[in-house]
Amino acid sequence: xxxxxxxxxxxxxxxxxxxxxxxxxxxxxxxxxxxxxxxxxxxxxxxxxxx
Numbered sequence: 375x376x377x378x379x380x381x382x383x384x385x386x387x388x389x390x391x392x393x394x395x396x397x398x399x400x401x402x403x404x405x406x407x408x409x410x411x412x413x414x415x416x417x418x419x420x421x422x423x424x425x
Contacts, residue, residue: 410421
């Protein structure tokens with residue numbers, strides 16, 4: 375029974391690892407170009423907004 379619980383814990387961490395890495399990586403490695411590459415709509419507003 376202990377082996378099953380350990381395997382479940384390891385698989386749980388393995389399953390959520392991409393989220394644990396991707397979310398802080400965006401903050402730590404940010405500062406690149408904006409997602410919309412600075413494009414504006416015809417009225418002069420940025421596509422997703424100024425953020």
